Amino acid sequence: MSNIVFPAETLDLIKKIIARYPDGKQKSAILPILHLAQAEWKWCSPAVMDYVATLLSISPIEVYEVASFYTMFHLEPVGEHVIEYCRTGPCCLMGGVEVYDHLKKRLGIQTGETTKDGKFTIKEVECLAACGWGPVFQIREKYYMHLTNEKVDEIIDELSK
Amino acid sequence: MKILTQHIDVPGIETIDVFMKNGGYKAVEKAIKTMTPDEVTEEVKKSGLRGRGGAGFPMGMKWSFLAKPEGVPRYLVCNADESEPGTFKDHYLMMKSPHTLIEGMIVSSFALGANTSYIYVRGELMYVINILEKAIQEAYDKGLLGKNILGSGYDLDLFVQPGGGAYICGEETALLESLEGKRGNPRNKPPFPAVKGLWQCPTVVNNVESIAATSWIVNNGGDAYAAIGVGRSTGTKLISASGHIKKPGVYEIPLGITVEEFIYSDEYCGGIRDGHKLKAVVAGGSSVPILSADNILTTDAGEKRLMTYESLSEGGFATGTMLGSGGFIVMDETTCIVHNTLTFARFYHHESCGQCSPCREGTGWMDKVIKRIETGKGRSEDIDLLVDVAKKIEGNTICPLGDAAAWPVAAAIRHFRDEFEWHITHPEEATKPGAVYMRPGASWSN
Ligand SMILES: Cc1cc2nc3c(=O)[nH]c(=O)nc-3n(C[C@H](O)[C@H](O)[C@H](O)COP(=O)(O)O)c2cc1C
Ligand code: SF4
Ligand code: FES
Numbered sequence: 001m002s003n004i005v006f007p008a009e010t011l012d013l014i015k016k017i018i019a020r021y022p023d024g025k026q027k028s029a030i031l032p033i034l035h036l037a038q039a040e041w042k043w044c045s046p047a048v049m050d051y052v053a054t055l056l057s058i059s060p061i062e063v064y065e066v067a068s069f070y071t072m073f074h075l076e077p078v079g080e081h082v083i084e085y086c087r088t089g090p091c092c093l094m095g096g097v098e099v100y101d102h103l104k105k106r107l108g109i110q111t112g113e114t115t116k117d118g119k120f121t122i123k124e125v126e127c128l129a130a131c132g133w134g135p136v137f138q139i140r141e142k143y144y145m146h147l148t149n150e151k152v153d154e155i156i157d158e159l160s161k
Numbered sequence: 162m163k164i165l166t167q168h169i170d171v172p173g174i175e176t177i178d179v180f181m182k183n184g185g186y187k188a189v190e191k192a193i194k195t196m197t198p199d200e201v202t203e204e205v206k207k208s209g210l211r212g213r214g215g216a217g218f219p220m221g222m223k224w225s226f227l228a229k230p231e232g233v234p235r236y237l238v239c240n241a242d243e244s245e246p247g248t249f250k251d252h253y254l255m256m257k258s259p260h261t262l263i264e265g266m267i268v269s270s271f272a273l274g275a276n277t278s279y280i281y282v283r284g285e286l287m288y289v290i291n292i293l294e295k296a297i298q299e300a301y302d303k304g305l306l307g308k309n310i311l312g313s314g315y316d317l318d319l320f321v322q323p324g325g326g327a328y329i330c331g332e333e334t335a336l337l338e339s340l341e342g343k344r345g346n347p348r349n350k351p352p353f354p355a356v357k358g359l360w361q362c363p364t365v366v367n368n369v370e371s372i373a374a375t376s377w378i379v380n381n382g383g384d385a386y387a388a389i390g391v392g393r394s395t396g397t398k399l400i401s402a403s404g405h406i407k408k409p410g411v412y413e414i415p416l417g418i419t420v421e422e423f424i425y426s427d428e429y430c431g432g433i434r435d436g437h438k439l440k441a442v443v444a445g446g447s448s449v450p451i452l453s454a455d456n457i458l459t460t461d462a463g464e465k466r467l468m469t470y471e472s473l474s475e476g477g478f479a480t481g482t483m484l485g486s487g488g489f490i491v492m493d494e495t496t497c498i499v500h501n502t503l504t505f506a507r508f509y510h511h512e513s514c515g516q517c518s519p520c521r522e523g524t525g526w527m528d529k530v531i532k533r534i535e536t537g538k539g540r541s542e543d544i545d546l547l548v549d550v551a552k553k554i555e556g557n558t559i560c561p562l563g564d565a566a567a568w569p570v571a572a573a574i575r576h577f578r579d580e581f582e583w584h585i586t587h588p589e590e591a592t593k594p595g596a597v598y599m600r601p602g603a604s605w606s607n
Contacts, residue, residue, distance in 0.1 A: 090403040127247075129251070131246065131403040
């Protein structure tokens, strides 16, 4: 898989990130780089993780170990839009369970699944630190708050275009 | 009395020019040009400011524990991992007014003699990280960060580090592991971070809100800060209010107002949503014991409970709770306590790092057994089993996540045992959508 190489400007950024830490502590850049990798290739395949390891001059297992510990990293292929839905108490108080049921029905999939057209994956996540603005889900960097069934429909319509 | 949020709604406050027009970065100038690091620490000690991340440890005292061996770098790390269910105040503050945190980081780093500092932000908040990075660049451009700040000879670099989605990385030693590029497994203590922290160097970890408050303390003096509040609960506190209230959101309160005022006054939560009654409150984030309406409003002694560390914990765990991180979750009479407890148990099960068996196994058990009760498959002995599992976790783990997992379950059973019993004895009714057990003759507060 020789096509796994960051664009030049990302490689520049990675150099700057590594310079944030003392000499020899470049391993600290692992989470920032995994985020960049996931933005680039959508999920952290073994080949992507191996590439990250070479960038940091560490062994691949050190990257696997870290990527598998943190829930934000997808270790399996995902759809174009990954909807990360908050399932924790405060969001549930605001009707989070009902809205989630609606989302599942609307997309015709269950938690962890991807729609047949590859457009959407849904994942349940824990509290997103937006509890007073719930129910909440996140798609990439964007938070969608105060969700209702109608709002969910609008968002899905928009992203399906 | 607003300290952290006084200018938060000023348009453009996220930019350095507007921030400075509103008095921003005066504390950096005052501290660096007219005070010694020890004098800054002294003011923070006098202020009585207690860590806002949850444990409430006096901040000045924590700073004074920092080891200062010659030739070894020291670090300040800001804990912006904010993942405790019910808590979203740091998110709000950083998103609306990033310079409030950055100013506090400069003042605090100066006091500690740190020349490199990090803000560790939970990875989900990537958009907030972008806001912070932009603001940090502005501060560099104005000579407030970098080499020779304001011509003083003091150097400081400030960086933002993203997490990867793991509640446990809010625990300070797990956070340091994570910042070193490892899995977030909490360390055994001692050694404490003040002696061996980031890369084995002396390190202070403080919450966003704690650090942000130091600028005001430098500008106005520790005594002025200590004059706000009641007893050992000094200053103001950001409270994240969620659940069945008219106005969910983040409120800055002077510590010492009554819980009743916080819930019912128009200045804050505005009361319970239309036509409903208060049933229960989780006052300090998911980890702290839930209380019934009566217990949260009034102490055992019959006095009105106050929003302070001391008053909220009055009565111990029998009738009291904790201020914690200030994640104030309000539930009205339509709430199923069993379901709410299930979401918390599931949370801790999901977030246990798995290092110690009481936590790893115990959180799994509690999740499984409550799920069984909630779905109408509970057995009569399950409630005592839960109490037993919670007891076995408590106090037997490397980090406090174990306690944080045990307390909410134990407290829900302590105060709402009949709801768990009803779920077990009435499985068909309990599993109907929206089913909620109403205690016979219960008169939830207005
Ligand atoms: C499981 C766990 C999660 C925690 N999460 C956070 C957090 O998200 N933010 C935070 O500031 N402190 C958190 N803490 C507390 C920190 O360990 C630490 O006490 C705090 O960051 C110190 O800052 P402070 O003294 O300013 O409160 C957590 C503790 C535990 C045990
Ligand atoms: S108590 Fe739980 S989270 Fe903390 S170290 Fe042990 S297993 Fe990990
Ligand atoms: S519970 Fe959903 S964001 Fe906190």
